[in-house]
Amino acid sequence: MSLMKVLLSLMAIALLPLSSFASNLKDSASVGFNSYSDTGDVQVYSPTLSLFKKVSTHWMVGFKMRIDAITAASITNGANGGQVDVVTGASKSEDDLFDDVRYAPTAMVTYDDGDNTFTMGGYYSSEVDYEGKAIFGNYVRQLNEQNTALGIGVSQSFDIWKPVFDRALPKDNRNETKLDLSINQLITPKFSLQAVYSYMYSEGFLSSPYHYVPQNDIAKFENYPDKRTGQAVAFKGVYLLNRDNAMNFSYRYYTDDWDISSHTVNVEELHDFSRNFTSGLRLRYYTQTKSNFVKDVGTYTLNDKYFAVDYRMSAFDSYTIGIPIIHKMKDGDKVTASIDYYQTTDNDYIKQWYGVDNLQAIFTTLTYEFDY
Amino acid sequence: MKSLYFILGVVLFLSGCSEHLVRVMPYEKEYFAQDKMSLSPIGERAEQEGHIFLIREASAGGDSSFQGGCGCR
Numbered sequence: 001m002s003l004m005k006v007l008l009s010l011m012a013i014a015l016l017p018l019s020s021f022a023s024n025l026k027d028s029a030s031v032g033f034n035s036y037s038d039t040g041d042v043q044v045y046s047p048t049l050s051l052f053k054k055v056s057t058h059w060m061v062g063f064k065m066r067i068d069a070i071t072a073a074s075i076t077n078g079a080n081g082g083q084v085d086v087v088t089g090a091s092k093s094e095d096d097l098f099d100d101v102r103y104a105p106t107a108m109v110t111y112d113d114g115d116n117t118f119t120m121g122g123y124y125s126s127e128v129d130y131e132g133k134a135i136f137g138n139y140v141r142q143l144n145e146q147n148t149a150l151g152i153g154v155s156q157s158f159d160i161w162k163p164v165f166d167r168a169l170p171k172d173n174r175n176e177t178k179l180d181l182s183i184n185q186l187i188t189p190k191f192s193l194q195a196v197y198s199y200m201y202s203e204g205f206l207s208s209p210y211h212y213v214p215q216n217d218i219a220k221f222e223n224y225p226d227k228r229t230g231q232a233v234a235f236k237g238v239y240l241l242n243r244d245n246a247m248n249f250s251y252r253y254y255t256d257d258w259d260i261s262s263h264t265v266n267v268e269e270l271h272d273f274s275r276n277f278t279s280g281l282r283l284r285y286y287t288q289t290k291s292n293f294v295k296d297v298g299t300y301t302l303n304d305k306y307f308a309v310d311y312r313m314s315a316f317d318s319y320t321i322g323i324p325i326i327h328k329m330k331d332g333d334k335v336t337a338s339i340d341y342y343q344t345t346d347n348d349y350i351k352q353w354y355g356v357d358n359l360q361a362i363f364t365t366l367t368y369e370f371d372y
Numbered sequence: 373m374k375s376l377y378f379i380l381g382v383v384l385f386l387s388g389c390s391e392h393l394v395r396v397m398p399y400e401k402e403y404f405a406q407d408k409m410s411l412s413p414i415g416e417r418a419e420q421e422g423h424i425f426l427i428r429e430a431s432a433g434g435d436s437s438f439q440g441g442c443g444c445r
Contacts, residue, residue: 132442134441146398155438186396189396189401198434232432254432264431278408280408286429286431291430318428326413326414337414338416338417
């Protein structure tokens with residue numbers, strides 16, 4: 001309750017001096033197509049659409065739609081995806097092009113008067129075995145002649161598991177609360193910094209209903225603690241090196257009460273090849289420790305309280321390298337594209353579940369943005 | 373209550389107690405209008421990879437953006 005009091009007090013104070021400056025809102029839209037493919041036999045193809053419409057000087061409504069067409073989704077049997085899952089009994093229908101299709105619409109409304117921006121909205125996600133619902137709100141207050149921006153964001157999800165086979169879960173819900181506090185500060189005409197603090201709390205059924213311990217002497221599904229509290233702090237910056245080059249960098253530290261902690265570093269250099277064409281290179285490094293309940297492959301016993309076979313509960317590193325592309329058209333429209341290669345380090349649980357030493361993935365985006 | 377006082381203090385400080393935080397005049401902000409000077413130069417990539425890293429790694433947060441839930445997590 002104390003956290004809610006802090007939030008309400010902060011928002012009340014920030015909203016008091018609502019002014020009537022000109023807003024930055026505009027009618028805009030975008031269409032896009034994203035893809036993801038990895039060596040764990042997962043492919044996702046995602047058309048996207050967004051539409052934002054001003055309804056008055058200070059108010060705008062928005063709608064975003066994302067469709068994920070997924071093959072080799074969670075209902076397949078790990079490295080033995082072509083076989084019927086011996087535990088769940090689930091298998092892919094021969095007539096289906098995709099294992100699952102996720103529809104994820106988001107609706108939002110935004111108030112903006114130039115110094116205050118408030119957005120609130122709702123999110124819905126529907127899959128064959130999972131239903132996600134969430135509400136979110138975000139407030140940004142510009143200060144110091146718009147050199148400083150304070151932000152606060154809150155979201156609450158109410159998700160429900162619906163396993164594709166007859167399994168009575170200990171709980172079928174997964175609720176997540178997230179609070180973000182941010183501050184942006186212009187340091188010089190060529191340098192700005194941002195700091196973000198995030199608090200996250202999850203409760204409910206937090207493991208997968210399909211993952212099980214593949215040991216001959218144990219027939220157990222994954223079982224995690226039903227509560228998790230995490231915190232993250234991140235620092236981001238962008239610096240103009242010279243007229244045509246800018247450096248974007250970020251660092252994040254994450255920790256939670258499952259004893260997982262991680263460091264993430266991201267660096268991106270962007271170069272203006274012409275007035276209308278910008279591209280560059282991004283590098284990302286991620287490293288995490290293991291949870292306090294995961295054990296080495298093949299060492300679980302029936303007396304264990306928790307079982308984890310998902311590699312994300314173990315220690316590993318990952319690397320990402322990518323190329324971004326931004327092309328501005330003469331009429332103000334914009335085409336953006338990106339391609340990234342992602343790879344984890346070798347991991348025993350990846351090898352056990354996916355049949356490969358590590359996961360390698362390629363993900364792409366292609367988006368056309370325009371004002372109307 | 374300590375958290376409340378801390379946040380209130382930060383808000384009051386940033387609200388006008390410090391002229392030192394006005395470091396860039398309006399006429400000096402032209403560079404920040406460029407795509408390459410954005411903290412998220414490609415918004416769609418930021419949204420997609422935020423989702424992917426949430427699925428492929430055990431960490432979250434630090435991005436001040438909303439990510440909805442899905443069964444792949």
